[in-house]
Amino acid sequence: MIEDATGAIEITQRIEAPPEIVFAYLTDSQRFVRWMGVGAVLDPRPGGRYRIDVDGEHIVSGEYQELDPPRRLVMTWGWEGHPTVPAGSTTVEITLTPDGGATVLKLRHHGLPDEGERRLHAAGWTQYLSQLAVAGGRED
Amino acid sequence: MEAIANPRRRQILRLVWDAERSAGEIAATVDDVSWPAVSQNLRLLKDSGLITERRQGTHRYYRADRRALGPLEAVLRQMWMHDVGRLRDLAEQEARSRKKRRD
Numbered sequence: 001m002i003e004d005a006t007g008a009i010e011i012t013q014r015i016e017a018p019p020e021i022v023f024a025y026l027t028d029s030q031r032f033v034r035w036m037g038v039g040a041v042l043d044p045r046p047g048g049r050y051r052i053d054v055d056g057e058h059i060v061s062g063e064y065q066e067l068d069p070p071r072r073l074v075m076t077w078g079w080e081g082h083p084t085v086p087a088g089s090t091t092v093e094i095t096l097t098p099d100g101g102a103t104v105l106k107l108r109h110h111g112l113p114d115e116g117e118r119r120l121h122a123a124g125w126t127q128y129l130s131q132l133a134v135a136g137g138r139e140d
Numbered sequence: 141m142e143a144i145a146n147p148r149r150r151q152i153l154r155l156v157w158d159a160e161r162s163a164g165e166i167a168a169t170v171d172d173v174s175w176p177a178v179s180q181n182l183r184l185l186k187d188s189g190l191i192t193e194r195r196q197g198t199h200r201y202y203r204a205d206r207r208a209l210g211p212l213e214a215v216l217r218q219m220w221m222h223d224v225g226r227l228r229d230l231a232e233q234e235a236r237s238r239k240k241r242r243d
Binding site for chain 1: 212213216217220221223224225226227228230231232234235238
């Protein structure tokens with residue numbers, strides 16, 4: 001996991017399942033909502049849009065830019081109505097690399113607003129807090 | 141991060157997010173049944189630097205220190221790690237059950 005200077009997050013996760021199954025969890029709405037959000041409408045083709053109801057209150061949405069099943073997926077990403085990270089304002093790139101019968105998933109989320117901009121929009125914090133609650137809340 | 145993993149503490153944090161509130165007001169609003177539980181959560185939040193305390197006479201007032209939550213990157217990284225971890229568990233489960241069906 002590396003964080004570079006341009007406001008990007010990188011996560012690498014090894015999964016003991018073939019890329020076909022992992023890719024299905026990224027693009028099939030029924031499988032998708034089992035790991036993220038409470039509802040999802042996905043139209044996984046280049047230029048297609050998706051909308052994820054994260055917690056019944058906050059919506060993440062964006063557009064698919066590249067799909068190369070079962071290897072690569074690029075989409076824009078943001079929260080609807082968010083002051084610093086609105087829908088479509090950042091980019092999430094996911095690559096799946098086969099490794100034996102397993103898959104190495106790399107997720108890169110980039111184009112995040114810089115620290116200076118973030119500080120100008122204190123209102124955004126309340127939403128970050130909610131998102132964090134969503135992220136950590138399932139362990140309650 | 142552990143300080144905000146608890147739903148009661150998140151409730152307190154939301155309550156004091158935009159306004160300073162007295163200990164009494166907080167206790168009357170949150171779902172904790174007992175004052176010692178509220179008091180303990182306030183102390184934990186204070187110790188982790190997420191809220192600040194101001195004393196006036198016998199009263200105590202609290203409000204959130206938003207800077208303590210860290211940058212957006214940290215929040216998003218936490219979110220992705222958590223969700224991708226779930227994706228891993230689900231995909232591995234599905235791969236195992238497919239293999240079993242084949243065997």
